Amino acid sequence: MFTVVLSNVNLLIIRQKYTIIQIENNYHKADSGFNRVATWYDKLASLVFGNVLKTAQTTFIPKIPQDAVIVVLGGGSGWLLSVLLDECLPRKVIYIDASFRMISLAQQRVENDPRVEFRVGNEQDVRLDDRADVVITPFILDLFTQSRLETAILPKLNNALKVGGLWLSTDFMNPNFLWQRLLLRAMYRFFRLTAGIEARRLANWYELLNKDFTRLDEASYWNGFIKAGLWKKP
Structure with a gap:
């Protein structure tokens, strides 16, 4: 129970604390350990990749129509959310992440x-x-096994997406060069250790989306190691 306070500022603080407590109580539903890396994840990503991850994720943002209902799965700390709110003028954003x-x-x-x-x-x-x-x-499908993508994650999102709706996905691709293979292996080992991710190897997320959706456009970065795609639900 919270002590009643009259100050609007204090009331705002209490509401925010209450929200976080509610989040913590619901955390049993989540299957991510990214709580442990949340405060420094963006800095680490920038250190390793520079701005390329952000560039890739915003490639097809201009294709999103105004007044849209947008579902973001695995959006992280919110920098992408800020871009969506400022540039896309959505009616609603449903922002889901396993880390409170x-x-x-x-x-x-x-x-x-x-x-x-x-x-x-x-x-x-x-x-x-x-x-x-x-x-x-955005850089979420690489965390899961091929089986889970096929049987749970993609079908669930597909069911929520309207016919004619857009799907924007950005993630790593199977490596073409030795340095990419070494980096990908290191990333999986690191995040299995620090965040307890499920996958041990990269699932073929790109082909799964190509199978059920119409690809409208794509862009590659870092010699094909990173792919941004835009699909439409037929």
């Missing part, structure tokens, strides 16, 4: 923008009645 610390960072970054519904969880927290115009999966 990532959700907390995103809430702070966008100052709890009323257009955003935050959910701590995974694909099981995507609802059929979300009726999304756009689905975004």
Whole structure:
């Protein structure tokens, strides 16, 4: 129970604390250990990749229509959410991440923008009645096994996406060069140790999306190691 305070500032602080507590209580639904790396994940990504990860993720943002309902799975600390709110003028963003610390960072970054519904969880927290115009999966599909992508994650998101809706996905591709193989191997080992990710190797997420959706455009970065794609639900 919280002590009642009259100050608007204190009330705001209490609401924010309450939100975080609710998030923590619901964390049993999540299957990510990214809580442990949330505060320094973006800095590490920038140190290793520079701006290329952000560049790739924003490649097809201009293709998103205004007033859209957008579902973001695995959005992280919220920098991408800020871009979506500023540039796409969405009606609603459903922002799902398995890390309550990532959700907390995103809430702070966008100052709890009323257009955003935050959910701590995974694909099981995507609802059929979300009726999304756009689905975004930014560097999240590489965390899971091929089987889970095929049987759970992609079908769940597909069911929530309207016919004619857009799917933006950005992630790593199977390496073409030795340095890429070494880096990918190191990343999997590192995040299995620090965040307890499920996958041991990269699933063929790109071909899975190509199988069920119409690819409209794509862009490659870092000698093909990173791919951004834009698909449409037929």
